[in-house]
Amino acid sequence: MTVLTTQRLVLREWTEDPADLARLFDIYSRPEVARWLGAPGLPLTDPAQAVDRLAIWRERHAGHGGRYGIWAIEVRDTGVVVGSVLLQPLPGRDEGTLTEDIEVGWHLHPDSWGHGYATEAGGAAAARELAAGTREVxxxxxxxxxxxxxxxxxxDPCGPPLGLVRRRVPGDLRAARSLLTRPTTRPAPAVRSAWRSW
Incomplete structure (x- = not known):
């Protein structure tokens, strides 16, 4: 199922199609991708784990009615899946209770780095959430x-960032991370960046 489209990309559900599962495994088995995620069970070490990872994602977002999820990023012209984009509520301090803070993220295969796919996919997902009324992503x-x-x-839809402030991201027991924000005199939705592992 297609979730969003952009000029170059289709953001869609990951499927149990063998090609999707192979690409999912290829992305999440790579140390150069997994090192930034901090998620349990990564990097994947067996192709069968791709089915398990997909089931975890589906279960995590089953109650969100399609608003949140982890979706495949597919290039329209080639049909190649280049990675994942995610939109999801951040967990609270107990790591179980979800907050109203919404996260956008991207995990791309190294062969797809440097083409602007993360910017395009992440921007589209964030814009959709902001259009739904969320003030910050x-x-x-x-x-x-x-x-x-x-x-x-x-x-940042308001323009280039103007400053960095410090903030502890809920659930993160390490030192506070940088949060990108911009001072504004008018209320405006914004995408903010926080340091935290996923």
């Missing part, structure tokens, strides 16, 4: 992941 980025931080900075 957080791009949660692991410390040291400068490429993803650069993508997050490009998502």
């Amino acid at each position: 957080y791009a949660v980025v692991a410390p040291g992941n400068e490429a993803s931080m650069a993508v997050a900075r490009r998502h």
Whole structure:
């Protein structure tokens, strides 16, 4: 099922099609991708784990009526899946209770880095959430992941970021991470970037 489309991309549900599962495994088995995610069970070590990962994602977002999820990013012209984009509520301090803070994120295969796919897919997902009435969408980025931080900075619909402030992301027991924000005199929705592992 298609969730969103952009000029170059189709954001759609991951499926149990063998090609989708193979690509999902290829992306999430790579240390250069998994190192930034901090999720249990990554990197994947067996192709059968792709089915399990897909089931976890579906269960996590089953009650959200399609508003939130982790979706495949497919290039329209080629049909190649280049990665995942996610839109989901952030967990609270107990890591179980979801908050009203919404996260946008992206996980791309290294062969798809540097083409602007993360910016395009993440921007579309964030714009959809902002149009639904959410005031802020957080791009949660692991410390040291400068490429993803650069993508997050490009998502600010109000213009280039004007400053960095410190904030502890709920559930993160490590030191407070940088949160990208811009001071404004008018209320405006914004995409904000916070350091945190997923």
